[in-house]
Amino acid sequence: MKSYIWKRLAICLMACVLVHITQAQNNPQRVVVAYVTSWSTVMPDPTRMTHINYAFAHVNSSLSSISIDNVERLKQIVKLKEVNPQLKVVLSLGGGGGSQYLHELAANATKRQQFGTVCKNLCQQYNLDGIDVDWEFPDGSGDKTNYSLLMKAMKEGMGNDLLLTMASADSPSFYNYRDFIQYMDFINVMAYNMAGEGNHHAALYRGGTVSSGGSCWNTVNESITAHLNAGIPAGKLVLGMPFYANNGKYTGDSEISYQRIKNYMSQGYTRKWDDVGKVPYLVDGSGRLFYCFDDAESITLKCNYILNKNLLGGMYWEYDEDDNLGTLRNTVYTTLIGASQDDEKLYWSSEEMMYIGYRQFAVEKPLRKGTTYQISGATEVSDGQLWVDHDFFEDNGNGRMTFRAIDGNYRVTVNLMEKTVRVMVLDANGNPATLKSDGTGTVWVIGGTGIGKPNYTVGGYNWQPENGGFCMAPVSEKVYQTTLTVGEQLNAADVNFKFFHQQGWGGEFTGSGSNGSRLTCDSDVFGVGTGSGGHDDGNIYLKAGNTLKAGDSYTFTIDCTNGISNAQLSVSNTTTGIATVTTDQDDDAYYTLQGIKVLHPTEKGVYIHHHRKVIYSGR
Numbered sequence: 001m002k003s004y005i006w007k008r009l010a011i012c013l014m015a016c017v018l019v020h021i022t023q024a025q026n027n028p029q030r031v032v033v034a035y036v037t038s039w040s041t042v043m044p045d046p047t048r049m050t051h052i053n054y055a056f057a058h059v060n061s062s063l064s065s066i067s068i069d070n071v072e073r074l075k076q077i078v079k080l081k082e083v084n085p086q087l088k089v090v091l092s093l094g095g096g097g098g099s100q101y102l103h104e105l106a107a108n109a110t111k112r113q114q115f116g117t118v119c120k121n122l123c124q125q126y127n128l129d130g131i132d133v134d135w136e137f138p139d140g141s142g143d144k145t146n147y148s149l150l151m152k153a154m155k156e157g158m159g160n161d162l163l164l165t166m167a168s169a170d171s172p173s174f175y176n177y178r179d180f181i182q183y184m185d186f187i188n189v190m191a192y193n194m195a196g197e198g199n200h201h202a203a204l205y206r207g208g209t210v211s212s213g214g215s216c217w218n219t220v221n222e223s224i225t226a227h228l229n230a231g232i233p234a235g236k237l238v239l240g241m242p243f244y245a246n247n248g249k250y251t252g253d254s255e256i257s258y259q260r261i262k263n264y265m266s267q268g269y270t271r272k273w274d275d276v277g278k279v280p281y282l283v284d285g286s287g288r289l290f291y292c293f294d295d296a297e298s299i300t301l302k303c304n305y306i307l308n309k310n311l312l313g314g315m316y317w318e319y320d321e322d323d324n325l326g327t328l329r330n331t332v333y334t335t336l337i338g339a340s341q342d343d344e345k346l347y348w349s350s351e352e353m354m355y356i357g358y359r360q361f362a363v364e365k366p367l368r369k370g371t372t373y374q375i376s377g378a379t380e381v382s383d384g385q386l387w388v389d390h391d392f393f394e395d396n397g398n399g400r401m402t403f404r405a406i407d408g409n410y411r412v413t414v415n416l417m418e419k420t421v422r423v424m425v426l427d428a429n430g431n432p433a434t435l436k437s438d439g440t441g442t443v444w445v446i447g448g449t450g451i452g453k454p455n456y457t458v459g460g461y462n463w464q465p466e467n468g469g470f471c472m473a474p475v476s477e478k479v480y481q482t483t484l485t486v487g488e489q490l491n492a493a494d495v496n497f498k499f500f501h502q503q504g505w506g507g508e509f510t511g512s513g514s515n516g517s518r519l520t521c522d523s524d525v526f527g528v529g530t531g532s533g534g535h536d537d538g539n540i541y542l543k544a545g546n547t548l549k550a551g552d553s554y555t556f557t558i559d560c561t562n563g564i565s566n567a568q569l570s571v572s573n574t575t576t577g578i579a580t581v582t583t584d585q586d587d588d589a590y591y592t593l594q595g596i597k598v599l600h601p602t603e604k605g606v607y608i609h610h611h612r613k614v615i616y617s618g619r
Helices: 004-023 070-080 102-107 109-124 138-157 177-185 220-229 258-265 296-308 327-336
Strands: 029-035 051-059 066-068 090-093 130-134 163-168 185-187 237-242 244-246 255-257 269-274 279-283 290-291 315-318 356-357 360-367 372-375 392-395 400-402 408-415 420-426 444-447 473-476 479-485 497-500 519-521 526-528 541-542 554-559 568-574 605-608 612-616
Touching: 029 327, 051 070, 066 090, 066 109, 070 090, 090 109, 090 327, 102 138, 109 138, 109 327, 130 138, 138 163, 138 177, 163 444, 163 473, 185 220, 185 315, 220 237, 220 296, 237 244, 237 296, 244 258, 255 258, 255 372, 258 279, 258 290, 269 554, 296 315, 296 327, 315 327, 327 356, 420 473, 497 541, 519 526
Parallel strands: 029 051, 029 315, 051 090, 090 130, 130 163, 163 185, 185 237, 237 315, 519 568
Antiparallel strands: 051 066, 244 255, 244 290, 269 279, 279 290, 356 360, 360 408, 372 400, 392 400, 408 420, 444 497, 473 479, 479 554, 526 541, 554 568, 605 612
16 A cells, blocks of 8 residues: 555564564464453454453352353354364453452452352353453552452462463552462553543653643553562563554544544544654644554554563453454564464465455455456365455456456455455545545445345444445446345345445435435435435435345446535346246256256356356366
């Protein structure tokens, strides 16, 4: 990519990566701890961390039992050990606002002594590898003494086969570490939220462009130095890093994900760099501070700090607040652990694609209309198993695809778990493209659970802007299209979605034009809501008297030639017609695109089988 951000990061990585990987591989015990929350839905990539801390569980009022938030999700997380047998799954107790009974437990000598056995039994029940104590925070000398006694009792009851870790405040002053450090496997230092509004909340060092004085009460370096001075060996210290942004001066949300930061950068906000604090920050068009955050450059420097200080490893809060590419978690893992020789590789026209998650790969580059590209390196590709977004590519089989959209910058993501090839339009800086006022860029689709790519069951976003929906293909300048097949990308019983100007909430098309961005539609089947008649302004709905037939495909085209204040939506039924050829439910025949029935394909090509296009590769 051509942006300044990525050039700077590339220089940083070239200077550090060889040293990082050599040091990391020479220390096979180094850890990467990912907090995964009970309320998030994304399944973490189990190959990109050594430990998962599942957040949260809580001590019950009886002080003799533990309740787990969303226990079914915990069971799913534990199953990830089948993919990575070296992965450790640890249950985190407490959390901000969830530490209510830890104070009472620690103060009760009898319950405290029994609690280690309670934890051991729970770990055996759920196949867990240990307990992480996130008590926020012990208060006063009594709590400090009882905390030490609780850690001792827990370790004695749990035994050495189970891990006992803790989340420490950025200051060690809450604890008497020298009294209990021998019972702990390691300490996760929460080196974030260390400043008030308008300051870096996780600066590596103090000072710089955005003042780290005043309401900044700590930095990463100061926090780790204080923990070392408190008697914790470097080999038991794990540096915590934030994947979320914080401390904007005039923002509505106090914490947002790194993906939302990237979305803001595509909407006119500018990334700045504090070369003293070694962290980036975001400003608006007038130069006002918008958010302080971490990105790949600052995370790399923090991981380098871990290596130079010979700390045990890195931790982050939390997995779901990374971007859609997994940029931050991959940066942490590859810098601290190093790339595995067993990592799967996928190629884009002989160029190795970027690994972005378990069996997921991406490439970001200019694509040209009419050019044929090829994906190779995986059985799923050569066997023609991948679902390809046909608004962007014509699937030629065997991983070969001809690009159908206009020339521009794109991100192609191949997910071998889902068996999909998805495409995202990028702007000149490599961020998700937006629809500009002149009608160029792209349009995004976000809706309920009844719409999504590759299908609404997998990709149904339920109006969740963080997932960003999917973008339409620019088929000519200022004209965009997306094709939805009923029963696949569109649920006939749940037609309710909307066209947005960007990935996430904000600018959007309305039917009334109340916000200066109006979309009209001449379709007899679909309508654009105007805020009356029970239809929200701008939402697409199925007009009364119409029904949708499973297998029928509809192409939605938005023409912004006359500006976004007078955009036109047209909808055409683009079903091949071959979907209706098979009337016998037991008919297992194939059909050519010309409608000719064949029992078994003998030549390579595209066929219709059970109402779907399939690729026959000649095998």
